[in-house]
Amino acid sequence: MLTLDLGRQTFGDNINVNNVLSRAEVNELLNSWVKNDRLLLHMNQVGYLMRQWALEQEGLSEDEAWKWEMAGLLHDADWDQWPDQHCRLIIEELEKRAVDPEIIHAIASHGPLYFGVEPVSRMDKMLYALDELSGLVHAYSLMRPERYAGMELKGVKKRLKEKSFAANVSRDDIQDACERAFLQLDDLIQFIIKHQGNVN
Ligand SMILES: [Fe+2]
Numbered sequence: 001m002l003t004l005d006l007g008r009q010t011f012g013d014n015i016n017v018n019n020v021l022s023r024a025e026v027n028e029l030l031n032s033w034v035k036n037d038r039l040l041l042h043m044n045q046v047g048y049l050m051r052q053w054a055l056e057q058e059g060l061s062e063d064e065a066w067k068w069e070m071a072g073l074l075h076d077a078d079w080d081q082w083p084d085q086h087c088r089l090i091i092e093e094l095e096k097r098a099v100d101p102e103i104i105h106a107i108a109s110h111g112p113l114y115f116g117v118e119p120v121s122r123m124d125k126m127l128y129a130l131d132e133l134s135g136l137v138h139a140y141s142l143m144r145p146e147r148y149a150g151m152e153l154k155g156v157k158k159r160l161k162e163k164s165f166a167a168n169v170s171r172d173d174i175q176d177a178c179e180r181a182f183l184q185l186d187d188l189i190q191f192i193i194k195h196q197g198n199v200n
């Protein structure tokens with residue numbers, strides 16, 4: 001049986017704290033690994049949400065917010081071409097490039113049920129929380145002619161309750177992530193509604 005379990009709990013090297021890629025390097029990596037436009041959009045959305053969350057909700061600096069954004073931008077980078085090695089390949093690539101271990105850990109823990117790595121830091125927990133919910137809100141936007149304009153919390157919550165809507169979005173993961181991050185689901189949905197339309 002296919003397992004995505006990473007089989008380890010530590011990632012990167014502490015000697016690389018604060019080592020980041022430039023935006024151009026991230027784009028280059030994404031362009032060479034990801035051919036699927038939908039997946040690219042998903043990662044751009046999650047990256048943007050991570051950045052805004054870091055700045056607005058955590059009060060972090062631009063430099064710190066870029067680390068959060070990087071984790072979002074790259075978290076599914078290997079999914080398009082190598083789904084059976086999802087997460088392991090991007091982790092190894094970022095380790096090779098001596099990237100800050102905090103960023104690598106956030107990527108490694110974005111699906112605790114699959115990768116066997118628990119989200120620990122605030123960055124870890126927010127990537128886990130934003131990932132699935134971002135996908136559901138995006139799916140909802142596509143069925144609204146006005147997309148994000150005028151989107152309401154109750155509309156999103158209604159879709160969330162319909163198990164057949166965006167059925168690949170795990171409701172269990174969303175609930176689990178909110179509990180771990182001490183977040184109210186409503187607040188998280190409002191945050192995504194407010195920001196996600198800026199990415200296209
Ligand atoms: Fe993923």
Ligand SMILES: [Fe+2]
Nearest residue numbers: 042075076131
């Ligand atoms: Fe994702």
